[in-house]
Amino acid sequence: MRTKHYLGVVALLAGVMGLGAVLADTPVSEQAQMVIPNPGEQVIKVSSHKFEFVPAAITLKKGVPVVFELTSTDVIMGFNVPDFKNRATIIPGVVTRIRIVPDKVGTFTFFCDIFCGAGHEEMSGLITVEA
Amino acid sequence: MDHKVDRRGFLKLAGMGAGVVFASRLALNSGSALAAGYGSGSGADADDFFFVQMSDTHWGFSGDKVNPDAKGTLQKAVAAVNALEHAPDFIFFTGDLTHTTDDPKERRRRLAEFKDIVSKLNVKNVRFTPGEHDASLDFGAAYQEFFGDTHYTFEHKGIQFIVLDNVSDPTASLGTNQLAWLKKVLDGFSKDQNIVVFTHRPLFDLYPQWDWATRDGQAAIDLLMPYNNVTVFYGHIHQQNYHMTGHIAHHSAQSLMFPLPPPGSQPKRMPVPWNPETPYKGIGFRETQAEVKEHGFNITEYPVVKA
Ligand SMILES: [Cu+2]
Numbered sequence A: 001m002r003t004k005h006y007l008g009v010v011a012l013l014a015g016v017m018g019l020g021a022v023l024a025d026t027p028v029s030e031q032a033q034m035v036i037p038n039p040g041e042q043v044i045k046v047s048s049h050k051f052e053f054v055p056a057a058i059t060l061k062k063g064v065p066v067v068f069e070l071t072s073t074d075v076i077m078g079f080n081v082p083d084f085k086n087r088a089t090i091i092p093g094v095v096t097r098i099r100i101v102p103d104k105v106g107t108f109t110f111f112c113d114i115f116c117g118a119g120h121e122e123m124s125g126l127i128t129v130e131a
Numbered sequence B: 001m002d003h004k005v006d007r008r009g010f011l012k013l014a015g016m017g018a019g020v021v022f023a024s025r026l027a028l029n030s031g032s033a034l035a036a037g038y039g040s041g042s043g044a045d046a047d048d049f050f051f052v053q054m055s056d057t058h059w060g061f062s063g064d065k066v067n068p069d070a071k072g073t074l075q076k077a078v079a080a081v082n083a084l085e086h087a088p089d090f091i092f093f094t095g096d097l098t099h100t101t102d103d104p105k106e107r108r109r110r111l112a113e114f115k116d117i118v119s120k121l122n123v124k125n126v127r128f129t130p131g132e133h134d135a136s137l138d139f140g141a142a143y144q145e146f147f148g149d150t151h152y153t154f155e156h157k158g159i160q161f162i163v164l165d166n167v168s169d170p171t172a173s174l175g176t177n178q179l180a181w182l183k184k185v186l187d188g189f190s191k192d193q194n195i196v197v198f199t200h201r202p203l204f205d206l207y208p209q210w211d212w213a214t215r216d217g218q219a220a221i222d223l224l225m226p227y228n229n230v231t232v233f234y235g236h237i238h239q240q241n242y243h244m245t246g247h248i249a250h251h252s253a254q255s256l257m258f259p260l261p262p263p264g265s266q267p268k269r270m271p272v273p274w275n276p277e278t279p280y281k282g283i284g285f286r287e288t289q290a291e292v293k294e295h296g297f298n299i300t301e302y303p304v305v306k307a
């Protein structure tokens, strides 16, 4: 039910925003609507707007999975963490969840990968994974 | 990359202080693809020709710390290309013609100004493809008003040129429709057809952490892979880069507005600041000589302003 509802919203917004073709190309699994945090699992809320993520600096513990709850308050955004091979499309008004298992220590970039305006290229943040 | 020397006219061409790159068909086929050096070759063929690649002109950019001559660099590039000793057969702009703006009117103003400035190029065979700065905020609508199709093919002296658009889709994708189109185009070619691809973003994962990739670029590479003579010229990363995916060579061009640092060389992808000691450093364009008989390319890099 819930899932269907989300997809309906996605389709509606996508149509309204002219992104139909774009999202049609994105497998639903990649849109990460289905991730549900396990009991006790750490959830990190990241909201986005032109042209920043809040928070933009996130610290994780190596080996401890975490679910990101991603939202946008204005336009469609991307959330891409290449070092952990995961990304999501964030539709305004929809909570998008992805799970990341930080399997290595270091500092890793995440960034918006859907061109969202004049400040798009500066829209990024850092995930620090501690031992 | 191994180094080869090719004397045919390139020392003169390189007189502006640029490097020369030489590629022969042999090298392309053997997988080493590109040899860099001050070059020259054996006898010129009637069908050999030059083309110029210009990229990332970012017309409308402002930022004195990055390029205090932002309003004059493109005109200098036009003058430098017009001054080339060998007039190129054609000129290709690999995107980011304009710097992005959220204002659709301003976007059109920048595209119009850009078009007006490059109309001063002596060579009239000039072709374009957009970058995300031109096209990603309106699915290429404004760009198409000025420059027409964003993906297309053309033939020149036996070489088939394929122009791919990986920016009109704001997710930096080619999309299934364009990939199907590419497959259809390629189906019409023999496996030995000499093919050149122009596109804005790298088709391979150059450095995804800085968004230097195309989301479905690998699908295009997979389609191109059965063809024996494929070379890709692109922009986006504002510096020269040479990379092989199998036997396919990928060459990125410098920007004509500001250089970007080498991939991963610093935490953030920020323009390289202007250095008054070395003005216009890292800003330039390239001339490529296609040797039709040998199916090879001699690439010469030019600074926008002579050192
Ligand atoms: Cu670009």
Ligand SMILES: [Fe+2]
Pocket: B056, B058, B096, B131, B236, B237, B238, B255
């Ligand atoms: Fe660019």
